[in-house]
Amino acid sequence: KNEVEQSPQNLTAQEGEFITINCSYSVGISALHWLQQHPGGGIVSLFMLSSGKKKHGRLIATINIQEKHSSLHITASHPRDSAVYICAVSRWETSGSRLTFGEGTQLTVNP
Amino acid sequence: DAGITQSPRYKITETGRQVTLMCHQTWSHSYMFWYRQDLGHGLRLIYYSAAADITDKGEVPDGYVVSRSKTENFPLTLESATRSQTSVYFCASSERSPGIQYFGAGTRLSVL
Numbered sequence: 463k464n465e466v467e468q469s470p471q472n473l474t475a476q477e478g479e480f481i482t483i484n485c486s487y488s489v490g491i492s493a494l495h496w497l498q499q500h501p502g503g504g505i506v507s508l509f510m511l512s513s514g515k516k517k518h519g520r521l522i523a524t525i526n527i528q529e530k531h532s533s534l535h536i537t538a539s540h541p542r543d544s545a546v547y548i549c550a551v552s553r554w555e556t557s558g559s560r561l562t563f564g565e566g567t568q569l570t571v572n573p
Numbered sequence: 574d575a576g577i578t579q580s581p582r583y584k585i586t587e588t589g590r591q592v593t594l595m596c597h598q599t600w601s602h603s604y605m606f607w608y609r610q611d612l613g614h615g616l617r618l619i620y621y622s623a624a625a626d627i628t629d630k631g632e633v634p635d636g637y638v639v640s641r642s643k644t645e646n647f648p649l650t651l652e653s654a655t656r657s658q659t660s661v662y663f664c665a666s667s668e669r670s671p672g673i674q675y676f677g678a679g680t681r682l683s684v685l
Contacts, residue, residue, distance in 0.1 A: 493671040505663060505676040548616070552671035559604060559623060559670040560631065565615040 465489050468549050468564035475571050481536040483567045485549030488530065492552045495561065496523050496534050499546040508534070508547075539571045575599045579664050579677035587685050592651045594680050596664030604667045605647040606674065607631075607639065609660040616663070622647055623670070654684045 466487045496508040509523040516523050522535040549564040577598040607619040618631030620639040638650045665674040
């Protein structure tokens with residue numbers, strides 16, 4: 463079993479829909495990261511959080527430390543949101559310096 | 574240019590050859606990382622460095638060598654390339670640990 467599991471693996475939505483991507487992890491962490499990888503391959507960090515909730519524009523990330531679960535929400539989705547979304551964790555035993563990644567969620571938003 | 578840059582962007586080589594992938598960052602970030610990305614595996618850490626002259630192995634270090642004589646540079650060398658090292662390689666840096674990681678554009682390496 464992977465230490466970081468994402469669901470769903472693939473997600474297709476219509477423009478304007480509310481989207482949720484889930485991430486569960488099984489190790490002790492100091493922080494959780496959400497990243498976005500565009501079709502061209504570039505990887506961008508969206509959020510790093512260790513508790514609660516963060517919001518940036520139409521993106522919201524939440525984390526529940528007790529349940530070892532995080533969600534990434536996209537409100538009013540748009541075709542430009544189409545990308546792979548990757549969850550990663552900074553592990554306690556490595557002083558947080560190393561990331562362990564989920565396999566990603568491929569999101570396609572149709573107009 | 575400010576940021577983190579990788580070179581080359583694309584590389585084709587033959588089995589047994591030595592290949593060096595370059596990574597340069599202009600922020601003076603302490604931490605630098607090398608990852609490989611393969612279908613079915615996601616991103617996996619090859620090596621990382623917490624500061625100049627300090628490096629450590631990640632999940633998949635076999636067949637790779639790194640050095641960090643200067644804070645801004647973190648080259649990755651494949652000593653004798655194998656077909657299994659065909660992959661997309663990403664370099665990243667961060668200011669602190671844990672910290673947001675900033676990724677280079679990637680190097681697509683094919684070993685024939």
